[in-house]
Amino acid sequence: MxxxxxxxxxxxxxxxxxxxxxxxxxxxxxxxxxxxxxxxxxxxxxxxxxxxxxxxxxxxxxxxxxxxxxxxxxxxxxxxxxxxxxxxxxxxxxxxxxxxxxxxxxxxxxxxxxxxxxxxxxxxxxxxxxxxxxxxxxxxxxxxxxxxxxxxxxxxxxxxxxxxxxxxxxxxxxxxxxxxxxxxxxxxxxxxxxxxxxxxxxxxxxxLKDIPLIPEDRKPLLVGGGNIYVAYDNAFNFYYGESLDFLGRIGKLHYFSPLKGEIPENPHMIYLGGGYPELYASKLAEKSHLNHALKTYSDQGVPILAECGGLMYLESTFESKESSLKFPGIFGGSVKMTGKLTLGYTKLNVLKDNLLFRRGEVVYGHEYHYSDIEDSWEKTMQNVLGKGIQGYDGLYSMNTQGSYSHFDLMRYGKRLSGSIAKFMR
Structure with missing residues (x-):
């Protein structure tokens, strides 16, 4: 190559x-x-x-x-x-x-x-x-x-x-x-x-000469093969290619558009990545059937992973200058745009088991946003580096995890296959 x-x-x-x-x-x-x-x-x-x-x-x-x-x-x-x-x-x-x-x-x-x-x-x-x-x-x-x-x-x-x-x-x-x-x-x-x-x-x-790299096979994972739905449209599109590759090897990938109000059918996992939900907040708030479905799936224990923009969307309200918009409400907090950039790598101590991590682990990610969240829900991680939500991150409810930090699932997603298999049983 x-x-x-x-x-x-x-x-x-x-x-x-x-x-x-x-x-x-x-x-x-x-x-x-x-x-x-x-x-x-x-x-x-x-x-x-x-x-x-x-x-x-x-x-x-x-x-x-x-x-x-x-x-x-x-x-x-x-x-x-x-x-x-x-x-x-x-x-x-x-x-x-x-x-x-x-x-x-x-x-x-x-x-x-x-x-x-x-x-x-x-x-x-x-x-x-x-x-x-x-x-x-x-x-x-x-x-x-x-x-x-x-x-x-x-x-x-x-x-x-x-x-x-x-x-x-x-x-x-x-x-x-x-x-x-x-x-x-x-x-x-x-x-x-x-x-x-x-x-x-x-x-x-x-x-140019080929760089002497040693090709390595990417071994297939032993999987139960559930339905994994990934939110993908102009509001949600910040994903690592290798995270999606990993998910495609532990299940069957499907893409859906929250902006169109598309509802995952028989999901065994849902992934809401980062993006620009703030630009489409009114449209997302209007999708009451989808918002109700996501809350119902969460209550049923479907594994849901939400990062940054995805976390913002799963909160209860989005506060704009004009009004307070209703979001799915899986978490009980509110989101507001600050106009101030939070950007940088994160390092977190895991305080409690969650969808991706076990208590005692030290994990690495990054955050990139112009919003703040006020949410008294229990956090499962504490920032050593980075801002998170007042120094903490990793909201967790049933099998739904939300964080300002983005994580690489090729590195940290192994627990997901077990969570999906457990939910399918």
Whole structure:
């Protein structure tokens, strides 16, 4: 498998645009996102037609290298998009793009946003050009004269130029409060990616060598095979590809849309991931039949896992400026948007057995939201790192678990198969 990294000196430089350009032009390629981000990966998946993956040793644990090796048994190319700037981590351990690129030996393209730069672009880039750097993509130039000035500094210092992307409003990928808009909201994302690819010189591909990875078989799990329903629409779409892969190996996956009021039929587990329920709160509140069904399933003991946006939806009320909206009420609290970002990795002590964990475990995840929850319900986990709900997380009722923390089910989902089998009996 040939692997191409994409990084930059800072966030907002155009890494995703370049990554999508590569994915649109490389056959049998897979999108890999450094860090816990779902959105960039979902865009990559929409372009490549393949499930996206993450590379993150905090959420995946020691298993992160084995998982990456497994990709080489399935794909010919992996496009690995970095997180933030190349050396940024801000974590208790080094989780920077540079760490993974060096650890695995990934050759990379450096993307430079030159919209406010000329000759200085090279001198900024210089600190990010290591021996595995393939070359640079000059992004966001305003005119041919501007490009010539920027290009000359790189050429004079022998830095290969892989691509040159002009400034164009129609090429921008729209953003909102949690990052780029999701693939489901951009039906033209593949067309945008193909457009980006016209500005890339792909001749460097022929010079790439396969990274010596040892393919590993992903062994099938011994399963009871229940019906696992995953909420998937514009309100709920933050899922790790490998979490869904794991669930597909312990049961039969079905997708349903809460926004359409679709009700899971004969579920043995329901998974409500993160997303943007706050943007669709009124529509979700109107789906009284679905909301009643979810509450009934919870009361019956159906295993339900809800993360971040999913947790918000399972609370009793959503407080907006205009009104108080009724949600399913599996948990008894209220949700309000704060306008303040909570973002970072989490580490939690498990205080009480729940759907995923046993008391005494220390578990790792991440949180990413602009909301607060007030809920006096008993919490099964305490934050060592991260905010949660006033320093605690893991609300639990019957077999329903809700948390602000997102977790990797490939790492932590083994108890689920037992819970599903037990419920089916």
């Amino acid at each position: 040939k692997v191409i990294g994409v990084t930059a000196p800072s966030t907002g430089s155009g890494k995703t645009s370049v990554s999508l350009a590569l994915l649109s032009s490389l056959n049998n390629s897979v999108s890999v996102k450094v860090g816990p981000d779902y959105i960039d990966g979902s865009l990559g998946s929409a372009v490549s037609g393949k499930p996206a993956h993450n590379l993150d040793r905090w959420i995946q644990g020691r298993d992160f290298m084995r998982r990456f090796r497994w990709l080489s048994s399935v794909y010919d190319f992996a496009v690995v998009e970095g997180v933030m700037g190349m050396y940024d981590s801000g974590s208790p351990v080094n989780l920077s793009t540079d760490y993974y690129f060096r650890k695995i030996g990934i050759p990379y393209i450096l993307v430079i946003d030159v919209s406010k730069l000329a000759e200085s672009a090279y001198y900024i880039a210089k600190g990010f050009i290591g021996r595995n750097c393939i070359g640079v993509v000059i992004n966001n130039f305003y005119s041919e004269k501007h490009l010539i000035i920027v290009r000359k500094a790189f050429s004079d210092h022998g830095v290969p130029i892989i691509g040159e992307i002009p400034h164009a409003e129609e090429l921008k990928i729209p953003e909102r409060h949690l990052g780029l808009k999701t693939a489901g909201e951009m039906p033209d994302i593949r067309e945008k990616a193909v457009h980006f690819s016209q500005f890339i010189d792909f001749s460097f591909i022929d010079k």
